[in-house]
Amino acid sequence: MAQVEATTERVIAADAETVFDALADYNGTRPKLLPEHFSEYEVREGGDGEGTLVHWKLQATSKRVRDCLLEVSEPTDGELVEKDRNSSMVTTWRVTPAGEGSSRVVVTSVWNGAGGVGGFFERTFAPKGLGRIYDGLLANLAAQTEK
Helix, strand or coil, rough: CCEEEEEEEEECCCCCCHHHHHHHHHCCCHHCCCCEEEEEEEEEEEEEEEEEEEEEEEEEECCCCEEEEEEECCCCEEEEEECCCCCCCEEEEEEEECCCCCCCEEEEEEECCCCCCHHHHHHHHHHHHHHHHHHHHHHHCCCCCCC
16 A cells, blocks of 8 residues: 655635635635535534534545545644544645745645555546646635635
């Protein structure tokens, strides 16, 4: 089993605090950011950053649906970590200043991939697919915060 990693980033024309607060708002803003690949979204505990427990289904491909139950932590300023209770997937969101009134958002997901031929295809194609999904989410985040 090899670790699989997918990383996507975007510079957003809004200050880091505004962008981070939007990402950490699992009750209000986050559901508005999710592209069509996400379904059954539900906040089960908390709803604002650290201590949130959130559920969704992520349809990565027409045949691959991941049932996610995520525990949210904030280990450092500007960082949200979502650990999936149902798998080895961990997604980290980092928001840092990127010049006057702008911020850089980097999202990285890592998980233990399958072995063998299936693992080869997962390591080859899953990061690109997940990257496209997160790129859509970051575009929605930009639209929401660059007002």
